[in-house]
Amino acid sequence: xxxxxxxxxxxxxxxxxxxxxxxxxIEADLSEVKxxxxxxxxxxxxxxxTLPVLMLDARAVCGVYPVVEYLSESTPRETGAAARAQIWxxxxxxxxxxxxxxxxxxxxxxxxxxxxxxxxxxYKPMARGRLAPDLPAIRxxxxxxxxxxxxxxxxxxxxxxxxxxxxxxxxxxxxxxxSVMDYLSEIPWTEFPEAKAWYQRLKSRPxxxxxxxxxxxxxxxxxTYADLDF
Amino acid sequence: xxxxxxxxxxxxxxxxxxxxxxxxxIEADLSEVKxxxxxxxxxxxxxxxTLPVLMLDARAVCGVYPVVEYLSESTPRETGAAARAQIWxxxxxxxxxxxxxxxxxxxxxxxxxxxxxxxxxxYKPMARGRLAPDLPAIRxxxxxxxxxxxxxxxxxxxxxxxxxxxxxxxxxxxxxxxSVMDYLSEIPWTEFPEAKAWYQRLKSRPxxxxxxxxxxxxxxxxxTYADLDF
Numbered sequence: 001x002x003x004x005x006x007x008x009x010x011x012x013x014x015x016x017x018x019x020x021x022x023x024x025x026i027e028a029d030l031s032e033v034k035x036x037x038x039x040x041x042x043x044x045x046x047x048x049x050t051l052p053v054l055m056l057d058a059r060a061v062c063g064v065y066p067v068v069e070y071l072s073e074s075t076p077r078e079t080g081a082a083a084r085a086q087i088w089x090x091x092x093x094x095x096x097x098x099x100x101x102x103x104x105x106x107x108x109x110x111x112x113x114x115x116x117x118x119x120x121x122x123y124k125p126m127a128r129g130r131l132a133p134d135l136p137a138i139r140x141x142x143x144x145x146x147x148x149x150x151x152x153x154x155x156x157x158x159x160x161x162x163x164x165x166x167x168x169x170x171x172x173x174x175x176x177x178x179s180v181m182d183y184l185s186e187i188p189w190t191e192f193p194e195a196k197a198w199y200q201r202l203k204s205r206p207x208x209x210x211x212x213x214x215x216x217x218x219x220x221x222x223x224t225y226a227d228l229d230f
Numbered sequence: 231x232x233x234x235x236x237x238x239x240x241x242x243x244x245x246x247x248x249x250x251x252x253x254x255x256i257e258a259d260l261s262e263v264k265x266x267x268x269x270x271x272x273x274x275x276x277x278x279x280t281l282p283v284l285m286l287d288a289r290a291v292c293g294v295y296p297v298v299e300y301l302s303e304s305t306p307r308e309t310g311a312a313a314r315a316q317i318w319x320x321x322x323x324x325x326x327x328x329x330x331x332x333x334x335x336x337x338x339x340x341x342x343x344x345x346x347x348x349x350x351x352x353y354k355p356m357a358r359g360r361l362a363p364d365l366p367a368i369r370x371x372x373x374x375x376x377x378x379x380x381x382x383x384x385x386x387x388x389x390x391x392x393x394x395x396x397x398x399x400x401x402x403x404x405x406x407x408x409s410v411m412d413y414l415s416e417i418p419w420t421e422f423p424e425a426k427a428w429y430q431r432l433k434s435r436p437x438x439x440x441x442x443x444x445x446x447x448x449x450x451x452x453x454t455y456a457d458l459d460f
């Protein structure tokens with residue numbers, strides 16, 4: 001049985017792991033599930049119902065933290081040398097800072113921005129047909145998104161990459177979140193030129209090609225979604 | 231400047247790290263903050279506002295995931311040998327399973343049980359005086375808690391420890407959550423004998439002594455809170 005990633009194309013954590021797998025040089029088949037209608041056999045594998053899940057033969061690595069630490073532990077440090085990004089480069093304290101920033105985007109950004117926006121714009125319509133969206137919730141997410149874009153601008157003004165001197169999973173986690181918001185036409189790029197310049201560097205990496213090619217039937221991204229010059 | 235843990239005594243993630251520090255043989259001073267009234271100087275250190283924060287000289291390691299991975303990376307594997315618990319013992323796939331279970335308790339248990347119960351029973355009264363608690367929210371948490379106690383019973387029936395054959399941070403994270411619920415008199419121990427037997431093993435470890443000695447003025451725990459035979 002080959003290595004398989006159970007994912008959903010617009011799940012931010014799944015996207016982060018797809019990019020990380022490519023950066024680590026690990027090939028994995030993709031198997032898609034629908035977050036709004038998880039089947040019993042998926043919940044038997046991961047009772048928490050979280051994505052993604054990395055299947056290694058018959059063993060499952062469940063959830064974005066266990067998967068990313070598994071990739072970090074299983075990938076020889078040398079492979080990260082030249083073109084590829086390491087998951088957590090540097091000394092323990094530098095790795096700790098990259099983990100803080102990754103956790104910011106995996107947890108805080110997710111709770112304050114993408115969970116509700118995905119729910120309102122994609123998951124609920126997919127599950128129950130097009131209903132009136134919860135506009136106050138959407139407005140709150142958009143306001144939070146601006147705050148997070150400011151934080152990306154702030155960090156990329158202070159450092160070469162979001163977690164420090166080297167590209168790390170902090171950048172991948174943040175860019176995965178932004179790529180989903182960008183697919184939903186939610187990002188006011190012109191207001192955040194530093195965040196845009198940082199995202200452009202991520203978006204140009206070969207590891208991003210696969211997620212830029214994603215299309216959900218009936219939910220098209222904006223025209224500039226896959227453009228490297230947007 | 232000595233190593234200092236910024237924490238709150240009844241914050242489950244803070245407790246998990248206090249136990250982990252002891253198991254790793256690391257001495258740290260404790261510095262207390264109030265989660266319901268975080269000061270500006272704390273938010274300057276950790277803008278996400280999460281606990282705990284481990285201060286190493288002038289550098290901060292912010293949040294439970296970065297801290298626990300930092301402890302795992304900085305503690306020589308050998309020190310874990312005899313009496314002490316290692317953070318993530320075993321092979322990468324076994325460590326992944328321990329991380330899944332730790333994440334279950336740090337994230338899922340926290341969101342479904344302890345965040346609201348702490349809010350209703352401690353943080354809101356501390357912040358605004360004794361108001362009428364949100365009884366439907368408390369009832370929902372209590373129902374969720376039974377489901378999580380069943381999961382602990384299920385896991386400890388299948389395995390020696392919650393994450394696998396060896397004690398790990400999965401046990402510490404789960405026991406830290408239960409210790410807070412126990413302080414709040416919320417655990418129906420007699421209904422969950424397997425979970426109780428597992429918790430008894432954790433509670434008896436020297437690393438738990440400090441959290442069993444915690445007392446919040448005006449909020450006493452039940453008489454059996456610190457008893458090893460409860």
